[in-house]
Amino acid sequence: MKRLLLLLLLIPLTATPFFLKPYGIYLLSLWAVMTIAAIGLNLTLGYAGQISLAQAAFVGIGAYAGALLTTQGWPLWSAFLLATALCFAVGWLLGYPALRVQHHYLAFVTLSFSTLVFLILRNEEWLTKGVYGISGIPRPTVLGWSTKAPVDFYFFCLGILALVSLATWWLVRSPWGRAFTALRENAIRAASLGVDTRRYTLMAFAVGSALGGIAGVLYAPLVQFIEPTAFALNLSLNLLLMVIVGGSGYFLGPFLGAAVSVLLPEWLRFSEGLYLILYAVFVMILMAFCPSGLLGLAERLRRFPR
Amino acid sequence: MSAVLEVRDLAKAFGGISAVNGVSFDVREGEILGLIGPNGSGKSTLFNCILGQLAPSAGEVRIDGRAITRMRPCDLNRLGIGRTFQLLQVFPQLTVRENLILAGQEHRGSMWSRLVGRRDAGLGAAADRMIEFFRLAALAAEKAGSLSYGQQKLLDVAMAFMAGPRLVLLDEPAGGVNPTMLAGLRERLREINAVDRATFVVIEHNMEFVMSLCTRVLVLAEGRIIAEGAPAEVRSNPRVIEAYLGG
Numbered sequence: 001m002k003r004l005l006l007l008l009l010l011i012p013l014t015a016t017p018f019f020l021k022p023y024g025i026y027l028l029s030l031w032a033v034m035t036i037a038a039i040g041l042n043l044t045l046g047y048a049g050q051i052s053l054a055q056a057a058f059v060g061i062g063a064y065a066g067a068l069l070t071t072q073g074w075p076l077w078s079a080f081l082l083a084t085a086l087c088f089a090v091g092w093l094l095g096y097p098a099l100r101v102q103h104h105y106l107a108f109v110t111l112s113f114s115t116l117v118f119l120i121l122r123n124e125e126w127l128t129k130g131v132y133g134i135s136g137i138p139r140p141t142v143l144g145w146s147t148k149a150p151v152d153f154y155f156f157c158l159g160i161l162a163l164v165s166l167a168t169w170w171l172v173r174s175p176w177g178r179a180f181t182a183l184r185e186n187a188i189r190a191a192s193l194g195v196d197t198r199r200y201t202l203m204a205f206a207v208g209s210a211l212g213g214i215a216g217v218l219y220a221p222l223v224q225f226i227e228p229t230a231f232a233l234n235l236s237l238n239l240l241l242m243v244i245v246g247g248s249g250y251f252l253g254p255f256l257g258a259a260v261s262v263l264l265p266e267w268l269r270f271s272e273g274l275y276l277i278l279y280a281v282f283v284m285i286l287m288a289f290c291p292s293g294l295l296g297l298a299e300r301l302r303r304f305p306r
Numbered sequence: 307m308s309a310v311l312e313v314r315d316l317a318k319a320f321g322g323i324s325a326v327n328g329v330s331f332d333v334r335e336g337e338i339l340g341l342i343g344p345n346g347s348g349k350s351t352l353f354n355c356i357l358g359q360l361a362p363s364a365g366e367v368r369i370d371g372r373a374i375t376r377m378r379p380c381d382l383n384r385l386g387i388g389r390t391f392q393l394l395q396v397f398p399q400l401t402v403r404e405n406l407i408l409a410g411q412e413h414r415g416s417m418w419s420r421l422v423g424r425r426d427a428g429l430g431a432a433a434d435r436m437i438e439f440f441r442l443a444a445l446a447a448e449k450a451g452s453l454s455y456g457q458q459k460l461l462d463v464a465m466a467f468m469a470g471p472r473l474v475l476l477d478e479p480a481g482g483v484n485p486t487m488l489a490g491l492r493e494r495l496r497e498i499n500a501v502d503r504a505t506f507v508v509i510e511h512n513m514e515f516v517m518s519l520c521t522r523v524l525v526l527a528e529g530r531i532i533a534e535g536a537p538a539e540v541r542s543n544p545r546v547i548e549a550y551l552g553g
Contacts (some may be wrong), residue, residue, distance in 0.1 A: 171421065173425055174420065174421050174422075174423075174425060175407075175408075175411040175412075175414075175420040175421070175423075175425070175427045176417075176420065176421050178400065178404060178407065178408045178411065179408070179411070179412070181397065181399060181400060182397050182400070182408055185397045185398065185399060185400075186395055186397060188359065188379075188391075188395070189391065189395035189396075189397070190397075190408075191378070191379040191380045191383075192357065192359075192379050192380075192383060192388075192389050192391075192395075193380075193383060193408065193409045193412065193465065193468075193469075194380050194383035194384050194412035194413055194469065195380055195408075195412050196380045196412070196417070197380065198378075199417065249399075
């Protein structure tokens with residue numbers, strides 16, 4: 001049943017871009033990219049229970065790795081390799097404070113890291129070109145298939161999203177996923193059952209951050225121009241919103257959350273100047289009445305008669 | 307019989323308050339040792355010092371002659387030491403079966419092999435047997451958070467046995483469990499002790515449960531051992547009556 005539902009979801013995802021203008025296709029691509037970053041954060045926060053306000057920094061590291069390499073003529077896959085390895089390693093290191101502090105204290109540690117990365121991107125002009133940003137980021141040609149056109153690049157993003165989703169699906173259903181859940185629900189009990197909470201905490205940060213890096217590598221050729229403010233705190237908060245609104249700890253949460261964050265404001269544009277107000281009211285009502293997000297609400301409704 | 311657990315001069319102070327004060331005892335293989343005493347006598351602190359949850363201020367703990375003082379709880383578990391906590395500690399979002407699989411999975415292969423291997427870490431059948439053994443079959447697919455307190459307590463105890471431990475420290479297993487369920491729990495513990503030769507240390511306030519289950523009893527008061535012996539001996543000890551059991 002679930003597989004059938006997933007297949008039914010794939011039909012509009014593959015058919016819709018053919019009926020959209022370039023801006024619509026751009027938004028769908030952005031949804032796919034942000035979903036990947038939110039999947040990473042969902043792993044760290046939703047499954048393993050480690051709050052992070054640093055996901056934008058990892059998207060930034062990935063985007064700059066992609067932009068710097070591809071504008072120098074390196075293929076995009078090399079950027080994927082570099083960004084994944086770099087973000088995994090940095091994410092692992094960022095996990096160490098989580099071994100000592102939790103909750104809002106950890107949020108501030110990760111927030112500081114996010115600010116640090118932003119300052120590096122802005123100030124280290126020799127590497128990042130600072131506030132002038134990097135332009136002319138090329139879109140890749142994959143096995144002879146040029147992704148220059150918006151619709152082609154959208155399908156490229158969708159393909160990467162599918163691969164990331166499959167890998168994450170495998171991970172969360174494996175004993176690792178169970179250990180992450182145990183870490184979130186009761187770390188002391190988990191440790192008493194042999195779960196190496198230290199290693200799983202670091203791994204949750206590392207894998208989640210690596211996915212942020214992969215999203216960044218895709219983001220750079222999508223917008224073709226990047227500059228530091230795109231990866232400031234605002235994006236981290238937006239990614240956090242995606243995870244919470246979709247349903248933290250639900251596999252499909254980031255997909256829904258990213259749709260709400262990326263697509264809903266655009267759908268509300270019919271209300272002209274009111275669209276951001278309507279969007280804010282929607283999020284406030286949802287969080288007030290269903291803090292477990294849209295999928296949490298769906299689960300409550302499903303269990304309602306019981 | 308050889309000592310599985312040796313505790314020597316163990317002490318734990320919180321600021322100026324001495325919770326455990328130079329406690330020494332041995333636990334022999336296959337024994338069911340009861341640890342009783344009034345609230346605040348240091349029983350749970352003693353457990354937490356033995357099991358690495360708290361760093362002792364002084365003293366030493368040995369398992370099979372090997373020093374384990376200050377070892378991490380997860381490493382101690384992998385040495386074959388299980389435990390339960392005073393307050394319920396199940397994972398409410400996981401099903402009963404998943405709770406049990408989790409309780410054994412970290413003993414199976416390496417971390418990497420668990421990522422690429424079977425989803426149940428090869429523990430599905432063992433979890434089902436444990437579910438049957440603890441009479442939880444009807445609840446196997448239910449989320450642990452939806453179980454009654456007594457059922458969660460049974461699950462909590464069952465989890466401590468999933469990895470086939472040699473030594474299990476049970477902190478108030480009878481607390482909040484109804485008499486029928488308690489009789490069942492006692493039978494399960496006796497059976498595991500007899501069949502698997504598992505050794506237990508049990509903290510409990512339910513005297514009937516302690517006296518009928520344990521082979522030896524230690525009495526703790528103000529962080530020190532004040533009496534030790536067979537259940538009947540301890541029950542009639544005037545110091546124990548004065549400090550804990552009452553007239």
